Amino acid sequence: MRGAGRRFLGDSLGLVLVLATLVVFFGLITRHFFSFTTLQTIVNQIPDSLVIAVGMTFVLVIAGIDLSVGSVLALSGAVLGVCLARLHWPLPPAIVACLFTGLLAGTVNGAVTVRWALPSFIVTLGMLEAARGAAYLVTTSQTQYIGEPIERIAEAGLFGISLPFLIAFLIVIIGQTVLSHTTFGRYMLAVGANEETARLSGVPTRMVRLSVFMISGLLASVAAVIHCARMSAADPNTGIGYELNAIAAVVIGGTSLMGGRGSVANTFLGVLIIAVLQNGLVQAGAQDPTKRIVTGAVIVAAVIVDYYRRRSGGLTARVGG
Amino acid sequence: MCSRHLMRMCGALLVALTVVTACGCRETTDKPRIALIMKSLANEFFMTMENGARDHQKAQADKYELIAQGIKDELDVSRQIQLVEQMIAQGVDAIVIAPADSKSLVAVCKRARDAGIVVVNIDNRLDAEVLREKGVAIPFVGPDNRKGARKVGEHVAAQLAQGDPVAIIEGAPNAYNAVQRRLGFEDACNAAGLDVVASQPAHWEMARANEIVSGIITEHPAIKAALCANDSMALGAVAALRAAGKLNSVLVAGFDNISAVQGLLAKGEIVATADQHADQLAVFGIEYALAILRGDTTPADKETPVDLVTRETLQGGVSGALATGAAG
Numbered sequence: 001m002r003g004a005g006r007r008f009l010g011d012s013l014g015l016v017l018v019l020a021t022l023v024v025f026f027g028l029i030t031r032h033f034f035s036f037t038t039l040q041t042i043v044n045q046i047p048d049s050l051v052i053a054v055g056m057t058f059v060l061v062i063a064g065i066d067l068s069v070g071s072v073l074a075l076s077g078a079v080l081g082v083c084l085a086r087l088h089w090p091l092p093p094a095i096v097a098c099l100f101t102g103l104l105a106g107t108v109n110g111a112v113t114v115r116w117a118l119p120s121f122i123v124t125l126g127m128l129e130a131a132r133g134a135a136y137l138v139t140t141s142q143t144q145y146i147g148e149p150i151e152r153i154a155e156a157g158l159f160g161i162s163l164p165f166l167i168a169f170l171i172v173i174i175g176q177t178v179l180s181h182t183t184f185g186r187y188m189l190a191v192g193a194n195e196e197t198a199r200l201s202g203v204p205t206r207m208v209r210l211s212v213f214m215i216s217g218l219l220a221s222v223a224a225v226i227h228c229a230r231m232s233a234a235d236p237n238t239g240i241g242y243e244l245n246a247i248a249a250v251v252i253g254g255t256s257l258m259g260g261r262g263s264v265a266n267t268f269l270g271v272l273i274i275a276v277l278q279n280g281l282v283q284a285g286a287q288d289p290t291k292r293i294v295t296g297a298v299i300v301a302a303v304i305v306d307y308y309r310r311r312s313g314g315l316t317a318r319v320g321g
Numbered sequence: 322m323c324s325r326h327l328m329r330m331c332g333a334l335l336v337a338l339t340v341v342t343a344c345g346c347r348e349t350t351d352k353p354r355i356a357l358i359m360k361s362l363a364n365e366f367f368m369t370m371e372n373g374a375r376d377h378q379k380a381q382a383d384k385y386e387l388i389a390q391g392i393k394d395e396l397d398v399s400r401q402i403q404l405v406e407q408m409i410a411q412g413v414d415a416i417v418i419a420p421a422d423s424k425s426l427v428a429v430c431k432r433a434r435d436a437g438i439v440v441v442n443i444d445n446r447l448d449a450e451v452l453r454e455k456g457v458a459i460p461f462v463g464p465d466n467r468k469g470a471r472k473v474g475e476h477v478a479a480q481l482a483q484g485d486p487v488a489i490i491e492g493a494p495n496a497y498n499a500v501q502r503r504l505g506f507e508d509a510c511n512a513a514g515l516d517v518v519a520s521q522p523a524h525w526e527m528a529r530a531n532e533i534v535s536g537i538i539t540e541h542p543a544i545k546a547a548l549c550a551n552d553s554m555a556l557g558a559v560a561a562l563r564a565a566g567k568l569n570s571v572l573v574a575g576f577d578n579i580s581a582v583q584g585l586l587a588k589g590e591i592v593a594t595a596d597q598h599a600d601q602l603a604v605f606g607i608e609y610a611l612a613i614l615r616g617d618t619t620p621a622d623k624e625t626p627v628d629l630v631t632r633e634t635l636q637g638g639v640s641g642a643l644a645t646g647a648a649g
Contacts, residue, residue: 030540031540032539032540032542033539033540035539037538037539037542037565038539040564040565041535041536041539041564041565044535044564045531045532045535132363136362136363140368141362141363141364141365141368142365142368142579142580142581143365143527143552143553143556143579143580143581144581145556145580145581145582145583145584145585147584151563154564227528230531230560230564231527231528231531231556231557231560232556232559232560232563233527233556233560233581235526235527235528235553235556236363237363237364237525237526237527237553238526238527238528239528240526278532278536279532279535279536279539281536282521282532282533282535282536282537282540283536283537283539283540284540285519285521285540287521288494288521288522
């Protein structure tokens, strides 16, 4: 355990450095960045992105990609919104319907990818379109205002920490444990490093691929519940571009786009970096073009810093290096 | 033998087709065909617009035929140009269009005019400069977004004191109506002496507005109002304020009067929005096109109503909206 702990610290140092630099920078250029409100805002805003990013970490680890998460979030949220606001269902069955929608979308992604051996890029690109269309269809393109029934989720909490954050944090811990301490985790790393070798060694590669896309879809719908709770509403236009944000966070966290290597804990830091950046830029009053240029630059810079730290730390020889 | 048989079959088919199309044409020659070309059907506003137009057509099916088309999202400009070209090719009598881009659509609208088609511009105004350059006049039928936003802003300002800090949450900065609404909000703030301490675009999106408003209230804790260029963004703003426990100290206003904000208006969590009668907007354009086709009127701009909606107007709202609809 001590070894693992030290390895995590060593691995994450570059990211912590980037994060600290950003916090200090925004602390200096704005008046109120060092405040409890900022912390509260970030804690309130990251759970949905975090949950999606955990699923995306798994997908990237097996050398796949899931472009549909933003649309699947919108569709699952739309189902949740319609069940609650229009059909007046109680909360538990509405949440089940929402989670089922996400799981279904993920299953379709996985099954099509596996059955016809297609690149997940193109399959999930199709789902990105289809799920968005379905979201407009179920809501008839109208934002569903849910209000009180769902707000309970956002307001609930333990020791002043909101329930959505606790759920997201729990998912991070479970995700990291699965990845580094279970057979399924080792299978994922093996499939990502070299699928053919993994298959010949007896890894059920098709099953692993299918499961990973199912998990990603399901987590997108968990994120949808959290998202709708935060907004008190389900907007069929929401979640556009979330897939790219999630991929950015995961890659900042050092997970390889080539697969075979990844860390959920570092994805957490990646999500935090993006959240701090977006929050800081708003507080600094940056205009839209500036915001986009800075965000793009920081994403690339964070990956570069991480690259050099890995080199100097000599930690590149791990699975799939 | 076989090929001759085939030839005869084809010939018969051709004749049949010609007869069918000819009949089709003859049936419709006395009824003008009007094409309604809208922006994103993903947007509740345009859905309402389309449904309003369809209802209107159903009610007077003997007067005209309607072909309603929309594009995938508001950025799909080239697809909208294609749609106009298709309508020209189909030889419709009039095109009523809500352009996705105020400049790029001018050229194709001119082509339609040159083909003898009546063109009426609704919702988003075509750029006056480009129209002048192309030497074409296209009447605009629609609301004055700046005036509407000003009304909303004035309603908010009336509840604030001079010098109070406020924020403006803008729509997509490249859209004409987003700019008009921002200007309208600014007009109201300047007139009332309010201090606009932050003005940022959230691209019409709820989630983005939520993030931006969260940031703004942290940096400017004294803020008294958030003026949002549409209702989706107002919903995002309300959620941000609720999370920060500031719902009672900050006024939120929106624009469009979508169904999702009705409850919030009644509760006072959103203090005002503007209704441009989306369901009537396309109808105004269609009726105007029909009038031009009949030769009843010469093409000129026509302003449609924008009404302030607050908790007070909601109570007597239905009759009020109907009255304006009838007036238009």
